[in-house]
Amino acid sequence: MSSSEEESDQEVEDEFYQAFGDHTGISNDFREAIDLIKDNSNQIDEVDIGIYDSFPIVGLGQDTSHFNNLAWMLFGRYIANNTHLKNIDLTNCNITDRKITLFFSELVRSSSLKELILGDNAFSIEGVRVMVPFLRNAAKLECLDVGDNNNLDTECFELLVSTCSESSTLNYLDVRDCNITDISALERFSLTSKLTVLHVGSNNIGRQGFNILSNLLQQEGSVLKAIGLSNTGVGDDETEMLANSLKHNTSLEALYLDKNNIGKRGCIALLKLVNDISSIESTYSSNRTLTKLVSDEFEGRRFRTVPKDFRVSEQMKRELENALM
Amino acid sequence: MNDRKLWDVNTPAEDLNNDLLMAENSEDVGRTKVIKYQLNSQRRKELCQLQGIEYSSIFVDIEPTLLPKILVLIGQRHGQSELYTALLSLGPELTSFVDTKAIIKEKISYHSKELARLNSWLALKELGDSKHSGGAEQGSGNNEVAEEGSKKRQRTDH
Secondary structure (H helix, E strand, C coil), rough: CHHHHHHHHHHHHHHHHHHCCCEEEEEEEHHHHHHHHHHHCCCCCEEEEECCCCCCCCCCCHHHHCCHHHHHHHHHHHHCCCCCCCCCEECCCCCHHHHHHHCCCCCCCCEEEEEEEECCCCCCCCHHHHHHHHHHHHCCCCCEEECCCCCCHHHHHHHHHHCCCCCCCEEEECCCCCCCCCCHHHHHHCCCCCCCEECCCCCCCCCHHHHHHHHHCCCCCCCEEEEECCCCCCCCHHHHHHEEEEECCCCCCCCEEECCCCHHHHHHHHHHHHHHCCCHHHHHCHHHHEECCCCCEEEEEEEEECCCCCCHHHHHHHHHHHHCC | CCCCHHCCCCCCCEEEEEEEEEEEEECHHHHHHHHHHHHCHHHHHHHHHHHHHCCCHHHHHHHHHHHHEEEEHHHHHHHHHHHHHHHHHHHHHHHHHHCHHHHHHHHHHHHHHHHHHHHHHHHHHHHHHHHHHHHHHHHHHHHHHHHHHHHHHHHHCC
């Protein structure tokens, strides 16, 4: 090894120590994990902050709170240089615009990531803008989750949708609870011909939003398998609209409708969608794809398929559940 | 909708108690839903009520030749009580489905053939009886010879 290479290695180690050394308060386990990522070890293909009871899922929630600016930059660089990492979950790491800028300034070169979860953080449109070059470059990225970021808004959503529409691999987008009031970008950028999962729950997308989704679900090229609409103010009118749009849809398997305002009329529309009893032909040709109206929620030993908060009789819920299965 | 396949009693219907989970493809799901909900009068009544639809017979629009298969499916999947209910409502349809003239013709043809067969059997029997009675007379002479021969042997023995 030449003296210049030795110097360079020493610099890398010095940087690592400055960012992640004992003095930073970062746990030994997480430091070791970051070291493995830095060395492109194939022992780690997933970084999940907050869950720490099984290897190779590594990292404690408080660890990233000890990250200084250099740490965020190096963390991005190590991940970008690593060819084995597939999934990164940085949920609830208090990532601000400053931190995300440092992180993505290096992460932009990453080519192995398939899943990036940045939910429940504190970045805004500025953070989304620095994400764009990475999203354009991420040739394998399939899943992007920026849900529960209260500083995001419709403009951020439009920027994400326009960027993601250029991707040939992205099929999962989670933007729940991001202050989005207009989802027309989905229509403008034809994203639903690529997305299989779209979570827009806890956003006030309005009647126009449900109209847009209904139109998209009726399009032949739609490949959507799941739409999250929890807590979006869906009432009976909107449910009827969605149910009508799903009559001939053969791709959607899940339509999450919990935490809404659905009563008898909406529930009957859903029941007729999956089991229209008016004739043998109607029953036979009822929607056969839709099987879930609530995200994974255990009841007893099995998953619920119908939200508990539908304001209808137990018999109606039971019949709907039976027909969905 | 392929009626023949839908009502095919030889195609194993999915386990209805397992709530469509066993259905392997989209067509199976449709078929299972029809068998589960349309062929069970009680369930259909309940669902009609829930969906605000007037309950009426499902058999009106079904091709009469398929009715026997449907009845088999009802019996297989929903038990004797449902089969009985279906038979009650299907009585007139099933009766009208029967071609009485054809059946009478068939019966006449059958009985004519049977009559002809019996006549020919009777004729043969009479012929056989007459032959048999002639043969019986001849047979009694032979017995006498045999008895005689027996006596001769007895004599020789003494």
